[in-house]
Amino acid sequence: FMEPRPPTPSSLPSKLTVNFVLPYAAELSKAEVDMVIVPATTGQMGILPGHVPTIAELKPGLLSVHEGNDVKKYFISSGFAFVHSNSYADILAVEAVPLDRIDPAQVQKGLSEFTQKLNSASTDLDKAEAQIGVDVHSALNSALTG
Amino acid sequence: MASTAAVPFWRSAGMTYITYSNICANLVRNCLKEPYKSEAISREKVHFSVTKWADGKPQKPTIRSDSPEE
Numbered sequence: 001f002m003e004p005r006p007p008t009p010s011s012l013p014s015k016l017t018v019n020f021v022l023p024y025a026a027e028l029s030k031a032e033v034d035m036v037i038v039p040a041t042t043g044q045m046g047i048l049p050g051h052v053p054t055i056a057e058l059k060p061g062l063l064s065v066h067e068g069n070d071v072k073k074y075f076i077s078s079g080f081a082f083v084h085s086n087s088y089a090d091i092l093a094v095e096a097v098p099l100d101r102i103d104p105a106q107v108q109k110g111l112s113e114f115t116q117k118l119n120s121a122s123t124d125l126d127k128a129e130a131q132i133g134v135d136v137h138s139a140l141n142s143a144l145t146g
Numbered sequence: 147m148a149s150t151a152a153v154p155f156w157r158s159a160g161m162t163y164i165t166y167s168n169i170c171a172n173l174v175r176n177c178l179k180e181p182y183k184s185e186a187i188s189r190e191k192v193h194f195s196v197t198k199w200a201d202g203k204p205q206k207p208t209i210r211s212d213s214p215e216e
Contacts, residue, residue, distance in 0.1 A: 024189060077170040077173070078166070078171070095175060097174065101178050101182045103179045110173065133169075
């Protein structure tokens with residue numbers, strides 16, 4: 001019932017085939033694009049056709065899909081990106097929202113709230129949760145302003 | 147050869163990846179504009195019952211839910 005994996009072509013394909021999926025919907029399914037830039041934990045990573053097979057853990061940040069002159073940007077909360085040798089990229093995210101759906105006031109409020117929590121946190125777990133809050137809100141902030 | 151991979155701060159604080167990922171997702175959902183925010187929150191509501199077993203017999207089930215019980 002499952003489709004077999006598309007074979008690795010002998011010459012470099014011109015397009016990257018992207019499957020960008022969320023737990024509740026497939027945002028992109030076998031979309032042929034020129035490039036995607038994903039927010040990996042090691043930094044923004046650009047994926048072009050012919051990219052070396054990679055598994056990357058994603059951090060909260062901006063994902064951009066480049067097709068010709070269009071760029072579609074999404075903010076993702078976390079996830080993974082898999083690049084296969086046949087120039088297929090699978091991007092799995094838990095939450096992905098287009099930037100215009102983010103409320104900047106809430107982001108600022110969250111950022112100051114969590115920065116405060118980080119300063120007053122006592123246990124390791126509280127500190128970790130507050131740090132996550134600060135990271136996510138600062139990433140949201142820079143996605144909105146950058 | 148010792149493994150030199152740096153441990154992320156949440157892992158060293160005792161948190162698992164899935165907990166970290168869920169916290170990030172909840173924070174992002176809280177920063178959405180309406181109506182997307184209420185859609186996202188209602189989409190992620192869960193309601194389930196957990197039954198622990200002992201000696202081959204089920205114990206009293208506990209219900210875990212995000213929707214208020216009337």
